[in-house]
Amino acid sequence: MISIVILGSGNVAGHLFDVFSGREEIRVLQVWGRNKAHLSYFRDRVAISDDSAELLEADLYIIAVSDDAVPEVARTLVGKKGLVVHTSGSVSLDALGNNDRRGVFYPLQSFSKGIKIDFKSVPICIEAENKKDLELLLKLAGSISDHVREISSDQRRSLHLAAVFVNNFTNHLFQIGNQICEEHGLSFGILLPLIGETVQKLNQLTPYDAQTGPARRNDRKTMENHLHQLENKNYKDIYALLSKSISEKYGQKL
Amino acid sequence: MISIVILGSGNVAGHLFDVFSGREEIRVLQVWGRNKAHLSYFRDRVAISDDSAELLEADLYIIAVSDDAVPEVARTLVGKKGLVVHTSGSVSLDALGNNDRRGVFYPLQSFSKGIKIDFKSVPICIEAENKKDLELLLKLAGSISDHVREISSDQRRSLHLAAVFVNNFTNHLFQIGNQICEEHGLSFGILLPLIGETVQKLNQLTPYDAQTGPARRNDRKTMENHLHQLENKNYKDIYALLSKSISEKYGQKL
Numbered sequence: 001m002i003s004i005v006i007l008g009s010g011n012v013a014g015h016l017f018d019v020f021s022g023r024e025e026i027r028v029l030q031v032w033g034r035n036k037a038h039l040s041y042f043r044d045r046v047a048i049s050d051d052s053a054e055l056l057e058a059d060l061y062i063i064a065v066s067d068d069a070v071p072e073v074a075r076t077l078v079g080k081k082g083l084v085v086h087t088s089g090s091v092s093l094d095a096l097g098n099n100d101r102r103g104v105f106y107p108l109q110s111f112s113k114g115i116k117i118d119f120k121s122v123p124i125c126i127e128a129e130n131k132k133d134l135e136l137l138l139k140l141a142g143s144i145s146d147h148v149r150e151i152s153s154d155q156r157r158s159l160h161l162a163a164v165f166v167n168n169f170t171n172h173l174f175q176i177g178n179q180i181c182e183e184h185g186l187s188f189g190i191l192l193p194l195i196g197e198t199v200q201k202l203n204q205l206t207p208y209d210a211q212t213g214p215a216r217r218n219d220r221k222t223m224e225n226h227l228h229q230l231e232n233k234n235y236k237d238i239y240a241l242l243s244k245s246i247s248e249k250y251g252q253k254l
Numbered sequence: 255m256i257s258i259v260i261l262g263s264g265n266v267a268g269h270l271f272d273v274f275s276g277r278e279e280i281r282v283l284q285v286w287g288r289n290k291a292h293l294s295y296f297r298d299r300v301a302i303s304d305d306s307a308e309l310l311e312a313d314l315y316i317i318a319v320s321d322d323a324v325p326e327v328a329r330t331l332v333g334k335k336g337l338v339v340h341t342s343g344s345v346s347l348d349a350l351g352n353n354d355r356r357g358v359f360y361p362l363q364s365f366s367k368g369i370k371i372d373f374k375s376v377p378i379c380i381e382a383e384n385k386k387d388l389e390l391l392l393k394l395a396g397s398i399s400d401h402v403r404e405i406s407s408d409q410r411r412s413l414h415l416a417a418v419f420v421n422n423f424t425n426h427l428f429q430i431g432n433q434i435c436e437e438h439g440l441s442f443g444i445l446l447p448l449i450g451e452t453v454q455k456l457n458q459l460t461p462y463d464a465q466t467g468p469a470r471r472n473d474r475k476t477m478e479n480h481l482h483q484l485e486n487k488n489y490k491d492i493y494a495l496l497s498k499s500i501s502e503k504y505g506q507k508l
Contacts (some may be wrong), residue, residue, distance in 0.1 A: 067476060090476050108448055110466050115458060121447045149444065158438040159445075161480050166431040166445050167452045168467030169496045170424050175461035175503070177420040184412040190403065191413075191420050192456060193375045194362055198421045199453050202446065204369060207429035212364050213422030222321060222344050226415050234499035241495055242423045245488035249429070 002026050002140055005056055005082075007073050008064035009033030011111040012087050014041055016064060019119045019144050021045070026143060030056045052076035060136065062087060062105060063096075070095045083133050089160030093127065093153055103128035103137055106156055107145075110167050123147040125156055176235055208249075215246035256280050256394055259310055259336075261327050262318035263287030265365040266341050268295055270318060273373045273398050275299070280397060284310045306330035314390065316341060316359060317350075324349045337387050343414030347381065347407055357382035357391055360410055361399075364421050377401040379410055430489055462503075469500035 004020065006013050006028060013031065020026045031042040032049050039048045049055070055076065063073050063086040070086050074096045077084050084096050085103040096102040104127040109117060124141040126148065128134040134150065141148040151159065174195065178188040201210045214222040223243055230236045258274065260267050260282060267285065274280045285296040286303050293302045303309070309330065317327050317340040324340050328350045331338050338350050339357040350356040358381040363371060378395040380402065382388040388404065395402040405413065428449065432442040455464045468476040477497055484490045 067473065090479060108444060110448060110451055110455075112455060112459065112464065112466065115455060117451070121450075123444045123447060147444070147447070151440070155438050155440055157479075157483065158434050159440060161483050162431040162434040162440075162445060163448055164467055164480060164493075165427045165434070166449050168465070168469065168500070169492075170427050170449070170452055171455075171461055171465050172496055172500050172503075173419045173424050173427070174456065175465065177416040178461050180412050180416040180419070184409050186405070186409055186413060186416075188456075188460075190362065190377045190401070191416060193377060193401070194364060194417055195420050195424070195453055195456070196375075197364055197371070198424055199449055201364075201366060201369060201425075202428065202442075202449070205366065206442075207425055207432050210366065211422070211425050211429065212366070213418055213425075215422065219321065225344060225411075226418060229411065229415050234495070234502065237495055238423075238499060239418075241488070241491055242426055245492060246422070246426050248488065249426075 002060060002136065003058040004028045004060045004062060004140075005030045005032060005058040006062050006064060007032045007077075008062075009035050009038035009041065010064065010066075011113055012107070013062075013064040014113075015111050015117055015119075016062065016087070016107075017042060017046070019117075023143050026140065029058050055080070058082045060085065060140065067091050071097060074099060083128070083136060085128075085137065089156055089163065093129070101129070101133050103133050104153075104156065105137055105141065106159075108159060108163060110163075119144045120146050123149060125149050125151045125159065127151065127153060127156065173238075176238070211246065211250070213246070215243035216250060218247060218250075218252045256314060256390065257312040258282045258314045258316060258394075259284045259286060259312040260316050260318060261286045261331075262316075263289050263292035263295065264318065264320075265367055266361070267316075267318040268367075269365050269371055269373075270316065270341070270361075271296060271300070273371075277397050280394065283312050309334070312336045314339065314394065321345050325351060328353060337382070337390060339382075339391065343410055343417065347383070355383070355387050357387050358407075358410065359391055359395065362413060362417060364417075373398045374400050377403060379403050379405045379413065381405065381407060381410065427492075430492070465500065465504070467500070469497035470504060472501060472504075472506045 020028050028046050030047040033039045042048050059082050061077050061082050061084045065073050067088050070091050078098050083101040084099040085105040089106050106125040108123040122145050124145045126137040177191050181188045274282050282300050284301040287293045296302050313336050315331050315336050315338045319327050321342050324345050332352050337355040338353040339359040347356050360379040362377040376399050378399045380391040431445050435442045
């Protein structure tokens with residue numbers, strides 16, 4: 001059995017607590033957090049604390065706080081025997097400071113409050129400084145996910161960057177599409193089959209081969225018309241820049 | 255029964271021919287096209303022709319050619335009694351010239367060669383200049399899709415623009431994510447669950463509410479690190495611009 005203390009009380013902490021709670025081989029001993037309101041989510045289900053002097057001994061400490069707060073929270077764990085990991089895509093191992101046993105447990109997924117995640121399909125990227133700790137993380141990650149990968153800090157940084165493009169930026173494009181629809185009396189729902197197909201295609205084609213549209217076929221007239229239709233300065237700039245990037249990718253010059 | 259001549263031999267023509275062929279209430283009489291190699295796709299299944307003097311009489315002529323070619327192809331149909339429609343999101347009704355009965359039959363989907371489409375879920379946007387023609391298009395569209403909508407030319411232009419954002423530009427972001435992965439020894443497949451979740455969320459949240467990431471939370475340190483990681487000038491610019499647009503959307507200034 002792996003005993004765990006979770007440090008943090010936000011989205012990631014909540015989702016991890018929920019998925020760990022269903023596993024026999026895992027026992028969450030305590031959730032620690034500075035935000036008493038958030039901590040109430042865990043009350044009645046596990047020991048909670050907002051005092052770092054009360055932290056229990058455990059096999060593993062999972063720091064699931066905002067990136068900036070990782071070093072400070074890690075300092076409260078100096079002297080603990082257990083393995084200390086954080087869950088961030090962009091924070092270095094060194095942010096865990098002087099703890100003896102350090103690692104990373106990075107679930108590559110976007111967590112929103114109230115939206116349930118099927119962890120079985122979430123890739124979990126792990127990193128540790130020695131074999132024993134790596135095995136502990138492999139065991140833990142393997143108990144909740146079918147996609148566990150050991151990756152380096154450098155790979156993790158790249159993965160986090162790629163995730164910003166395919167998740168955060170993609171969502172912003174959806175938001176722009178939504179806004180254009182609303183401004184013209186159309187429901188955003190009409191775009192959902194097209195969005196579904198855009199993603200579905202990735203099972204059969206690389207994104208390079210799946211590219212279509214005015215920029216791909218260098219259809220300047222349509223691009224000019226579209227730019228005229230857009231009033232929002234940012235959206236105009238985004239249209240022009242992404243079209244330029246697509247055109248150049250396929251050897252054209254806009 | 256609705257008799258149809260399809261003008262064009264590319265992706266859209268092929269997909270329409272395939273879906274119409276399975277319907278009892280529709281009969282495709284002929285496929286006309288200028289590209290003999292493409293026409294061979296239809297040989298043995300329907301009359302084909304590359305000579306506009308041979309065009310048959312039909313209830314409906316569907317022009318499924320590149321946007322620029324619509325006016326020229328429409329001119330070959332002047333004098334025909336049937337309804338003439340095109341399938342483009344961005345071409346005006348006027349491009350159909352002097353034909354008496356004009357309309358639009360716009361399937362809002364991205365068609366790739368060799369990738370089968372389930373038309374039942376494809377929104378089909380129709381437009382016509384009189385009630386009788388609108389009814390013909392409603393009947394035809396309704397026989398292949400569960401999502402038929404009458405929209406105006408102005409709405410269609412906006413929808414096409416929105417589609418470029420959520421389909422073409424989104425695919426380019428996937429391509430960037432793919433490239434970042436490949437450059438760091440990672441398989442693009444590791445991003446697919448995250449991409450799936452990005453889309454899945456739209457069933458429960460608006461894109462505005464679903465937005466996460468460094469720009470949303472104004473995490474300048476992470477954004478600076480990411481910009482340093484990117485070497486490709488276009489990708490750097492895309493990162494900066496989309497981050498700025500997200501930040502401003504949520505009332506921050508980058």
